[in-house]
Amino acid sequence: MxxxxxxxxxxxxxxxxxxxxxxxxxxxxxxxxxxxxxxxxxxxxxxxxxxxxxxxxxxxxxxxxxxxxxxxxxxxxxxxxxxxxxxxxxxxxxxxxxxxxxxxxxxxxxxxxxxxxxxHRFGGGVRRLRTAAFGRPLVAQCDTSWFRPQEYFDVPWRGNWHTEGGGPTMGHGIHQMDLLLAVLGEWTEVRAVARRQARRVATEDLSLALVEFANGAVASVVNSVLSPREESRLRFDFEWATVELTHLYGYGDDNWRVTPAPGHEAAVKAEWTGPDGPSGHRAxxxxxxxxxxxxxxxPVTAAEARRTLSLVAAVYASAFTGRPVRPADVGPGSPFYDRMQGSGPPWEAP
The missing domain is CATH 3.40.50.720 (NAD(P)-binding Rossmann-like Domain)
Structure with missing residues (x-):
């Protein structure tokens, strides 16, 4: 068919x-x-x-x-x-x-x-990681460090809340953030900052967040379009191994590095098996x-996509209110449920 x-x-x-x-x-x-x-x-x-x-x-x-x-x-x-x-x-x-x-x-x-x-969920490396038994996840890093010059944002629909929904947190780093959640599961609290640091846009051009997870893991998240040396990077430190992915807009098998904890070399090698292949739309x-x-x-189901979108909303909510944010804080009744910018970022204030 x-x-x-x-x-x-x-x-x-x-x-x-x-x-x-x-x-x-x-x-x-x-x-x-x-x-x-x-x-x-x-x-x-x-x-x-x-x-x-x-x-x-x-x-x-x-x-x-x-x-x-x-x-x-x-x-x-x-x-x-x-x-x-x-x-x-x-x-x-x-x-x-x-x-x-x-x-x-x-x-x-x-x-x-x-x-x-x-x-990016569909490359062989992520599918391996999601089934590997490396012990409890402890700490992670999730960085989208990209570069977009001002000319990129001079296209009328870019850099505006009402057409893009946000800046790099929403439109660029969302891929790495989605992978972070695909591996670590439900997030429970976010503390964040967001800035309009260098670009003439209505949205942010930079955000940083600390994210806590239901399984006890914590992660740092950076989303930037101000970084001349561009890189997309995920690092997961488990009890028995560190797993790192470094790429830009898509990864292959060579973009992964797995480092066993002392004494766990054989077990980690045995666990790091499964499908090969690059990420990408075809997959x-x-x-x-x-x-x-x-x-x-x-795939990706509505429930999975919503979890990622709610994390994006939570980064904005925490950054613009100066408070820690939990999932219920961006639910119905919250201004950040109706608009990613809520009542507006600090740079919109009179």
Whole structure:
């Protein structure tokens, strides 16, 4: 069976999606590309051999009847595109961040089956780590140290709360933060700072957080777009091993390093076994197809994506209120449930 796929949004991330889908061969058929700029949609579809292009998403979905819609619009348009896809009877795979707020996410999750693109979960190294028995997790580091010049933010929809939902905490570091949670599980408390340090933006360009977990582990988290030497880094110190991942926008098997504690060399070597392979969209898309064919929920599930989005909200809440934040503090009734910036960052004050 070939899964019929439509792509909503035809910018650069859509190109990455389609190229990854092509690598899956006859398991998929890309039937349509849709964009509010119809000329861009036509150009995109012609370049990728996609038969149907258009600007009216509901109309294109009704005409092509896809099984799955990949939502690749700018973040501020994710919610409407996903709703349209669900109304057409399709499953939905939405790029990160899935929505701009927790309130929007809960509304979307209640509307139907939606999965989020967090492709770094699907590399062999993370799948090994999630099953390895290295003892209790004790401390972790999660750094997204990237560089984006001012010109990057001069695109109208970038650097604004109402179109991106936040700065590097929301739009850049969310991938590493999602991996952190995939390994360590439920977070319980956050203390954070966020700054508009150097870029002319409405959002932050830097955040730092201390995160506590239900299993007793603690982690430091840095999200920056001010770092000329770019690096994405995760480090987990367990009782019997240190596991490190250093990469930039995607990792392979060579990006991992495992260091046993003295006396645990043989046990750690035996535990560090399992699947190989790089992270990337292709790996997640293959897992999505497997789930569709088996009639199972698509990865990454709404519950998993919400946990990551709630951590993002908690970083902002702690940074902007100056207080420790627990999961309930960003639930319904909190200003940070309705808007990632809550009542606004300090630099918006009169």
């Amino acid at each position: 070939s899964v019929r796929i439509a792509v909503a949004g035809t910018g650069n991330i859509a190109r990455i999606h389609v190229e990854a889908l092509r690598e899956l061969g006859d398991r998929v058929t890309v039937v349509a590309g849709v964009d509010i700029d119809e000329a861009r949609a036509r150009e995109f579809c012609a370049a990728h051999g996609i038969p149907r292009a258009g600007a009216d998403l509901p109309a294109v979905l009704a005409a092509t009847r896809p099984d799955l819609v990949h939502v690749c619009t700018p973040p501020g348009a994710h919610l409407d595109a996903a709703r349209a896809a669900l109304a057409a009877g399709a499953h939905v795979l939405v790029e990160k961040p899935p929505t701009l707020t927790l309130r929007e996410f809960d509304e979307l999750a209640a509307a139907g089956p939606v999965a989020t693109v967090f492709q 997640q898309f293959a897992a999505v197809l497997d789930a569709l064919e088996a009639g199972e929920p698509l």
